[in-house]
Amino acid sequence: MKYETQKIAYWFFAACMLLFSLQLIYGFILGFDRMGFDVLHDFIPFNTARAVHTNLLVVWLLTGFMGSAYYIIPEESEREIWMPKLAWIQLISLLVVGVIAVIGYHFNHWEGRKFLEIPRELDYLVVVNVLTFLLIIFMTIWKGKRKTTTAMVLFFGLLMSALLYLPGMIDFDNVTFDSFFRWWVVHLWVEGVWELIMGAILSFLLIKLTGIDREVIEKWLYVIVGFTFLSGILGTGHHYYYTGAPRYWLMVGGVFSALEPLAFLGMAMYALSMARRGGRKNPNGIALKWTLGCAIMSFVGAGFLGFAHTLPGVNMWTHGTLVTAMHGHMAFWGAYAMIVLAMISYALPEMTGRAMHKHWMAEWGFWLSNIGMIAMTGAFGVMGVAQVYMERKSGMDFMVVQESLEVHALGLVCAGALLTLGIVFFIRNFISYGLPVMDESKGAVGGNPAPAAPDKLL
Numbered sequence: 001m002k003y004e005t006q007k008i009a010y011w012f013f014a015a016c017m018l019l020f021s022l023q024l025i026y027g028f029i030l031g032f033d034r035m036g037f038d039v040l041h042d043f044i045p046f047n048t049a050r051a052v053h054t055n056l057l058v059v060w061l062l063t064g065f066m067g068s069a070y071y072i073i074p075e076e077s078e079r080e081i082w083m084p085k086l087a088w089i090q091l092i093s094l095l096v097v098g099v100i101a102v103i104g105y106h107f108n109h110w111e112g113r114k115f116l117e118i119p120r121e122l123d124y125l126v127v128v129n130v131l132t133f134l135l136i137i138f139m140t141i142w143k144g145k146r147k148t149t150t151a152m153v154l155f156f157g158l159l160m161s162a163l164l165y166l167p168g169m170i171d172f173d174n175v176t177f178d179s180f181f182r183w184w185v186v187h188l189w190v191e192g193v194w195e196l197i198m199g200a201i202l203s204f205l206l207i208k209l210t211g212i213d214r215e216v217i218e219k220w221l222y223v224i225v226g227f228t229f230l231s232g233i234l235g236t237g238h239h240y241y242y243t244g245a246p247r248y249w250l251m252v253g254g255v256f257s258a259l260e261p262l263a264f265l266g267m268a269m270y271a272l273s274m275a276r277r278g279g280r281k282n283p284n285g286i287a288l289k290w291t292l293g294c295a296i297m298s299f300v301g302a303g304f305l306g307f308a309h310t311l312p313g314v315n316m317w318t319h320g321t322l323v324t325a326m327h328g329h330m331a332f333w334g335a336y337a338m339i340v341l342a343m344i345s346y347a348l349p350e351m352t353g354r355a356m357h358k359h360w361m362a363e364w365g366f367w368l369s370n371i372g373m374i375a376m377t378g379a380f381g382v383m384g385v386a387q388v389y390m391e392r393k394s395g396m397d398f399m400v401v402q403e404s405l406e407v408h409a410l411g412l413v414c415a416g417a418l419l420t421l422g423i424v425f426f427i428r429n430f431i432s433y434g435l436p437v438m439d440e441s442k443g444a445v446g447g448n449p450a451p452a453a454p455d456k457l458l
């Protein structure tokens, strides 16, 4: 850790681990519901659990992005964070809003606008919180010694994410309009500006881990990420098929969203070739695994499985089924969960001076969680395709179909358990690192962790 204030990132990452664990618990509630064991129905019905599961996902990822920014920006700008006390307040208020929202879901029925279920009063608090965060990051870059492309792309991605939250706050009586603008948030986040955030973190990690020149990495990576971003804008049309939006969206959405996977493929190939060309500047092999894993799995989950249902002729049948959940899980995991876990894996040894990344738990955490997610995707895929055929092609009754899918949900829950075991290892390893220190004798300052660091679990 080069700068004292970078340790703020540690607490964002710790919050991340906590919220992620909660998300997984709600994942199990959903999985058991799907198996037919709806025992919690009176307290936590399926729709509530679903809203909590997906909203917690978005919040822990945003917390992870913020932590990453608090770690990356001081290093890129070569100065301490501007007004660090404000950053602490920002973290605490973010958690307070998160807790109120999660508790509130259990008492109110705010659902209905997937991913954007929180009530308006809390929306305003989110806006104030995010503006504070952006101000701190902006001032740090502004007052910094250098302004790198990576810092700029990261800031721009975060700023645009905040601005794109606003269309989701407009109220419409008309359901077509409401859904039209809801996608400006949900789609333009994950297939637009979040990709810039991911690209910037990816670039930072590749520079640090492979030792390849910044100029080389930044130039091509941002061309590729820019292509994903641009195709994603008109690609929004893949959510406008048959919703009451004009017919030309069938063509526009189909063509542009079909281009998106190419950009994801380019990113995966580029990251792999950079890793092959570069030396191993940093001994942290597990951070490199998460980094390259992210580039590959985001292609599989977002690019490949996204394409699987993006053409109008396919989406007509699969829309809103478990085929969507199949893609949603692997895409969020590959692109965003993995980049946050990569950043945490890189930053922890740098912040604490310990070499826990060599521990078997770090390795097993990576493999088990990824194998678990691949298996979960398979289970959702089988359920989804079966659902489409029974419900939509054969016209069977909705509830009869849901019941006949229960047997596959057992596979889903087993796969989820594997993923969760991997994440338990990851978190156990996280805790064993201990707290961040500014201790030059441990070699934690900017360089590699000292070899003498304890390798055992604490």
Ligand code: HEM
Pocket (backbone or CB within 6 Å): 114, 115, 186, 190, 191, 238, 239, 257, 258, 260, 261, 298, 302, 303, 305, 306, 307, 308, 309, 310, 311, 315, 318, 319, 320, 321, 324, 327, 328, 329, 331, 332, 335, 336
């Ligand atoms: C990292 C990037 C991505 C993430 C995190 C992601 C995630 C998701 C999620 C969660 C949904 C469900 C949304 C909802 O119903 O509210 C969804 C829907 C969809 N995604 Fe993606 N996606 C990504 C990229 C892509 C790409 C590149 C494509 C196309 C090639 C794609 C195609 C689709 C389509 C067609 C739907 C609508 C499914 C339906 O009609 O039910 N996605 N995505």
Ligand code: HEM
Pocket (backbone or CB within 6 Å): 023, 024, 027, 028, 030, 031, 034, 050, 053, 054, 057, 114, 322, 324, 325, 326, 328, 329, 332, 333, 337, 412, 413, 416, 417, 419, 420
């Ligand atoms: C223990 C592991 C997990 C289980 C058992 C699980 C299960 C589920 C279930 C049953 C649903 C509802 C699908 C439906 O509508 O019927 C769901 C939704 C969702 N989950 Fe998970 N989940 C788990 C972990 C995760 C993880 C790690 C992520 C992200 C990285 C994630 C992201 C999502 C998303 C984005 C949706 C909404 C999908 C859509 O709109 O179609 N889940 N999950």
Ligand SMILES: [Fe+2]
Pocket (backbone or CB within 6 Å): 187, 191, 235, 236, 238, 239
């Ligand atoms: Fe989309």
